[in-house]
Amino acid sequence: MKFSEDQKMLRRTVKEFTDSEIRPLAKKIDEDEEIPKELIKKLGEMGILGTYFPEKYGGGGFGEVGYCIAQEEVTRACGSTAALIGAHQSIGANAIYLGGSEELKMKYLPALTTGEKIAAFALTEASAGSDSFNIKTEAAFDGTNWIMNGEKLWITNGAIADVFSVFARTEKGITGFVVEKDFPGVSIGPNEKKIGIRGSSTTAVYFENVPIPPENMIGVEGRGFLIAMKSLDAGRLGIGACCLGAAKEMLELSVEFANQRKQFNQSISKFQAIQFMISDMASQIYAMESMLYRAAEKYDDGGDITTDAAIVKLYCSEAVSEVADKALQLHGGMGFSREIPIERFYRDARILRIFEGTSEIQKLIISRKTIKNNGKWKV
Amino acid sequence: MKIAVCVSHVPDTAAKINIASDGKSIDQNGVTYVVNPYDEIAIEEALKTKEAFEGETVAISVGPESNKDSIKKALAMGIDSGVLLKHEGFIDSLGVARALADEIKTLDAKLVFFGKQSVDYDNSIVGQLTSELIGYNCVSVVVDFKLDGEKIICEREIEGGREIVETTLPAVITAQKGLNEPRYASLKGIMAAKKKTIEEKDAAAGENVVEVIKMKKPPVKQPGRILGEDATVVPELVKLLKEEAKVI
Ligand SMILES: Cc1cc2nc3c(=O)[nH]c(=O)nc-3n(C[C@H](O)[C@H](O)[C@H](O)COP(=O)(O)OP(=O)(O)OC[C@H]3O[C@@H](n4cnc5c(N)ncnc54)[C@H](O)[C@@H]3O)c2cc1C
Numbered sequence: 001m002k003f004s005e006d007q008k009m010l011r012r013t014v015k016e017f018t019d020s021e022i023r024p025l026a027k028k029i030d031e032d033e034e035i036p037k038e039l040i041k042k043l044g045e046m047g048i049l050g051t052y053f054p055e056k057y058g059g060g061g062f063g064e065v066g067y068c069i070a071q072e073e074v075t076r077a078c079g080s081t082a083a084l085i086g087a088h089q090s091i092g093a094n095a096i097y098l099g100g101s102e103e104l105k106m107k108y109l110p111a112l113t114t115g116e117k118i119a120a121f122a123l124t125e126a127s128a129g130s131d132s133f134n135i136k137t138e139a140a141f142d143g144t145n146w147i148m149n150g151e152k153l154w155i156t157n158g159a160i161a162d163v164f165s166v167f168a169r170t171e172k173g174i175t176g177f178v179v180e181k182d183f184p185g186v187s188i189g190p191n192e193k194k195i196g197i198r199g200s201s202t203t204a205v206y207f208e209n210v211p212i213p214p215e216n217m218i219g220v221e222g223r224g225f226l227i228a229m230k231s232l233d234a235g236r237l238g239i240g241a242c243c244l245g246a247a248k249e250m251l252e253l254s255v256e257f258a259n260q261r262k263q264f265n266q267s268i269s270k271f272q273a274i275q276f277m278i279s280d281m282a283s284q285i286y287a288m289e290s291m292l293y294r295a296a297e298k299y300d301d302g303g304d305i306t307t308d309a310a311i312v313k314l315y316c317s318e319a320v321s322e323v324a325d326k327a328l329q330l331h332g333g334m335g336f337s338r339e340i341p342i343e344r345f346y347r348d349a350r351i352l353r354i355f356e357g358t359s360e361i362q363k364l365i366i367s368r369k370t371i372k373n374n375g376k377w378k379v
Numbered sequence: 380m381k382i383a384v385c386v387s388h389v390p391d392t393a394a395k396i397n398i399a400s401d402g403k404s405i406d407q408n409g410v411t412y413v414v415n416p417y418d419e420i421a422i423e424e425a426l427k428t429k430e431a432f433e434g435e436t437v438a439i440s441v442g443p444e445s446n447k448d449s450i451k452k453a454l455a456m457g458i459d460s461g462v463l464l465k466h467e468g469f470i471d472s473l474g475v476a477r478a479l480a481d482e483i484k485t486l487d488a489k490l491v492f493f494g495k496q497s498v499d500y501d502n503s504i505v506g507q508l509t510s511e512l513i514g515y516n517c518v519s520v521v522v523d524f525k526l527d528g529e530k531i532i533c534e535r536e537i538e539g540g541r542e543i544v545e546t547t548l549p550a551v552i553t554a555q556k557g558l559n560e561p562r563y564a565s566l567k568g569i570m571a572a573k574k575k576t577i578e579e580k581d582a583a584a585g586e587n588v589v590e591v592i593k594m595k596k597p598p599v600k601q602p603g604r605i606l607g608e609d610a611t612v613v614p615e616l617v618k619l620l621k622e623e624a625k626v627i
Contacts, residue, residue, distance in 0.1 A: 005451070006569055006570070006573060009451065009452070009455060009564070009569050009572075010566065010569055013563060013564045013565075013566070013569060016563060017563050046563060046565050047565045047566025047567050048566065050566075051566055055567075055570060060566035060567060060569075060570060062566065062570075070566075
């Protein structure tokens, strides 16, 4: 894929920002399990919290390709920060953008794209993980407001979000609502303790008789599940971008290390075993980059990318795990040490195969469509 | 008021520089170019001045088509328009200054910001030459800039301290580190830059008066040596500093 001048400039700009504002903090973000407020504010000022969205809503107007470029660059330094951006932009705010009325979009998007407010996407529940249709959170209309009751789990940005795109059961099926943190009856659980993306907040969110004004319904009643799935299509491409960025960073660190580390009187990069690890990483990065931008471009052109996004999410998240494993192995003991970032990338990569649909669920999506098409190649 | 800022397009300071086969230019292979870091400070000061007093900002660059990348960066940071004064091949400092002077006159810009030097040839001279050619006042190596009507008060860095200088418009200011903290181009800035114009014309550079005859790489640095960790190695250290490094 050939990037335009603006897209190249976007990459340079985000890279420059990442190198000086995010990279120096990445280790601390992981250890403190918190992303500094100041950094979130700077991300907003830069426009990195609204890259995708049209300028009309205060966004950067760079579309999905641009969003992926930015996510790649951010993930080269910090997976936690990328997770914050992804949940905020690509699913949280995106549900409003894809499903909401013009009034709802104007009510929330301008503050979200500039980072004045942070969004989260709340679908998962105790009984509804992979089986996300099986949600129990309910909302019923009392004549004035929708009254919501229920419990969401594993919500990225839970502790920092001002606005939640919440999916609940109503009389006509599953319906999306924009719920503000300050609506009465909303409470947030403690941060989950995690193996990776530790700076990214993950919490439960509780709703107890929360009144939601009717204008905060996302789209029409009963269409919520479709909106959630469409948001996840875009989200999955963004995850592909995170995988790609992390893999590129690990390749660079690995080659640098392999050239400099000497054993048996020579650089370890002289050993074929090491060279082959590097070849595998490079080939996987090539495949990831090719499929990611192919699908992102199709999305920007208005195509249906449900299968494409599942393929990108599946392949890229599995590939980055392999890259991380090789990168760590290639670094030997140093790879296992918390002194250098490889172990953090290794831990951060693991979530990419789980959230926004596990690898197994991506396989379900891909095979369902492929079998329906009698195996005829159609993407 | 029109405020001009002159930007040069230089090899990234992190780039590994090799000499090309002609022996007098650098090998372009694998070298990426960026806005001269001091010029980013100049751009920031132009933007701050515009924000405080209103006016119109224009970025000017002398060089080949590829210099447009640096002009675009200036536009994405917030500069209003750009001018590329096209020139291919080697151009000396006086040539650059002549081309810029000519354009600054045409634009009638009363305040002109430069970086104190370009990090490629490091001549630290283009700003001063330009001011001389157009008869503007010039303050160089500026770390603090204040404009009050026609009056300018600057602090400039001198050996071991600072000097406070007062002058008036029209003026050329060359920026030193510390003058400000250049902003990032924002994502909105990149989009806004698409709607801004870059005018292209041939550079009125005249004949070069300097010719590059040959380029040489600096001598390769020897790897460091650790003699020991306590005071017993001091005599040996002193001896080596005298005899080998010849620095004391
Ligand atoms: C750090 C983190 C952040 C998250 N952020 C969010 C968020 O912001 N918003 C949100 O709504 N959710 C979020 N989630 C939830 C996430 O999307 C779910 O964890 C994920 O979809 C898997 O659901 P589960 O954990 O219930 O696993 P389960 O569904 O219980 O799956 C357990 C295992 O069974 C497999 N499995 C399940 N069903 C099938 C099947 N039919 N065929 C084959 N294998 C199957 C799975 O692949 C998995 O290996 C987050 C999770 C984590 C860990």
